[in-house]
Amino acid sequence: MAMSTGDSSGGPMSEINVTPLVDVMLVLLIIFMITAPLMSHRITVDLPIANPKVADNEFVEPMDLAVKPDGTMYLNDVEVTEAELKAQFAVAAAKSPQPELQIRADKTTEYKIVRKILGSAKEQGMVHVGFITTGKE
Helix, strand or coil: CCCCCCCCCCCCCCCCCCHHHHHHHHHHHHHHHHHCHHHCCCCCCCCCCCCHHHHHHCCCCCEEEEECCCCCEEECCEEECHHHHHHHHHHHHHCCCCCCEEEEECCCCCHHHHHHHHHHHHHHCCCCEEECCCCCC
16 A cells, blocks of 8 residues: 555655745845945055065074083084173174074973073074974984
8 A cells, every 4th residue: 555645646746945045045145235345444554565575685694502411502603601692692683684593402401591591582682583403213
């Protein structure tokens, strides 16, 4: 005995109700019509023009600071004291563009030594500081 679906043909119902689709599309259309004028910028400002070619011409040699586990420091392969290092930081911070300080600390060096160097660099105005590491072993 076959179940009846209510129509005389006996096949599946093939009508799709498009009313909810039309309702959703109209709501989206109204939302976009309201928000589209708000997306334009009302305040105009004179933006600077980026010129990336200027930065390429002004390459500055970075400062290489090696730190041994016992705390001895070598700036560009020359041993320096803490006072000399601060003086070098002050000179480098005054340059424009400022060179980058690249720190190569031994992995057994205590962190307090590196932290003291970073504090000295910040006090003297150094803003570009990087750490040199090796890849995976």
